[in-house]
Amino acid sequence: MGGTRFVFFGGKGGVGKTTVSSAFGLDSARAGDRTLLVSTDPAHSTGDVFEQSFGDDPQRVESYENLWAMEIDPEREIADHLQGIKRKLNSQLSASMINEVDVQLEMAHQTPGAYEAALFDRFIDVMANAEEYDRVVFDTSPTGGTLRLLSLPELLRDWVEQLRAKRMQSVELYERAAIGKREPRRMREGDPILARLEERRDRFEFAHETLRTDASFYLVMNPDDLSLRETERAIDALDEYDLDVGGIVINRVTPEPESHEEGRGASYLRERCSKERDRIEAAHDRLEPPIVAEIEARVEEIRGPLLADVADELDVIRAEERDQSSTR
Ligand SMILES: Nc1ncnc2c1ncn2[C@@H]1O[C@H](COP(=O)(O)OP(=O)(O)OP(=O)(O)O)[C@@H](O)[C@H]1O
Ligand SMILES: [Mg+2]
Known part of the structure; x- marks a missing residue:
């Protein structure tokens, strides 16, 4: 080969x-x-x-x-995802609210980025x-999304990085408030949200690297x-x-x-x-x-x-x- x-x-x-x-x-x-x-x-x-x-x-x-x-x-895939959210909401909301939320969800579904990201x-x-x-x-x-698609790893990586920084900050603030000057437990033992963000970042890192080398x-x-x-x-x-x-x-x-x-x-x-x-x-x-x-x-x-x-x-x-x- x-x-x-x-x-x-x-x-x-x-x-x-x-x-x-x-x-x-x-x-x-x-x-x-x-x-x-x-x-x-x-x-x-x-x-x-x-x-x-x-x-x-x-x-x-x-x-x-x-x-x-x-x-x-x-x-x-986007439609399935949307369906899932709707089902969850339907059990929690009144009928009139459901209509309103449906409209909002449909709109979010129409945003150009949703298609490319999926x-x-x-x-x-x-x-x-x-x-x-x-x-x-x-x-x-x-x-035209094809090309934008290829720029996604960068955009998403930056975005995930920002979210991660915010999350670190809030975990730290929250826990310090509770435990004083000791090192926050969640920073030591692993915060599940942070772990997810890091996993996403690694995925985009991988895509960025692969697109340029292979x-x-x-x-x-x-x-x-x-x-x-x-x-x-x-x-x-x-x-x-x-x-x-x-x-x-x-x-x-x-x-x-x-x-x-x-x-x-x-x-x-x-x-x-x-x-x-x-x-x-x-x-x-x-x-x-x-x-x-x-x-x-x-x-x-x-x-x-x-x-x-x-x-x-x-x-x-x-x-x-x-x-x-x-x-x-
Ligand atoms: N060199 C060619 N000679 C004759 N017909 C062709 C040739 N190249 C493509 N076609 C025909 O033109 C049509 C469109 O081609 P194709 O589906 O490959 O384009 P595409 O760029 O993938 O289109 P889309 O943007 O819709 O995905 C098909 O029916 C295909 O068989
Ligand atoms: Mg085609």
Whole structure:
């Protein structure tokens, strides 16, 4: 095995993240690495690609060796959590209060951070419990949240650290008031709340470290202006979090017509290809990370044997990862 254990694919909605990460996962599995594909797509597209349904736990991908997949559904996790709180409250509150509290809870559920935090918690779980896999491939969600997600370990770490400091202070104040100048018992014997906060901090510490030492990030884009600009922004954002983009995959490149082909269809395609070439040139010029693969647009959706074709085209990424790790 070579390269980083964790590989993330990101990019805007519909550019081909699920296709590319599935194909990369397949390529990795074919090379003999035990590979887990992790998707956060609420539309269950990984299931569509392999024509099989996946759940919250890793499941073998049928008819492939060394390949497992799971689909994380953070919406459902948040909903379950919310349900739990409601049930507890219902037994304690009057009917009119329940309505009021319901509204408040729903609102808290809608806050943008709730989704990402639940998702990231699962990412950490997966990363921390992936011993049995040589490689874990993350197909990240299309929202702008993907990038914010990667900044979460920092934000949460600081936040937990602040809470911890406050907790230490209040434990100390409270106990000193009761016992005078002796060392507070809870500081000696362990405060359960403090222990929990410390455990959370260690988790985020682990995520922060793993993302920087054992993970690589690839961005998928299409050969058009909008996609190029969005990719530039994404690279900058990742850079802010001190995360390097390993490479860019350009997906849905229009195939050139043969030189003898003529007529309206052929000239349309030629013009289109020339425009796309310009964009790809611009991507080479303007983007820092290398363009590691160009994948042609197919007529059909990418499933079954077509996926293996795309996997062949992504072999360059694995080769690159291998080289990088041997010089590391
Ligand atoms: N190179 C290609 N040629 C033809 N069809 C493609 C190609 N790449 C992707 N597709 C098709 O385009 C659709 C969208 O691709 P995909 O689901 O991989 O995008 P995505 O970035 O994961 O989308 P989302 O942001 O919704 O998760 C799928 O039906 C897929 O089969
Ligand atoms: Mg997808």
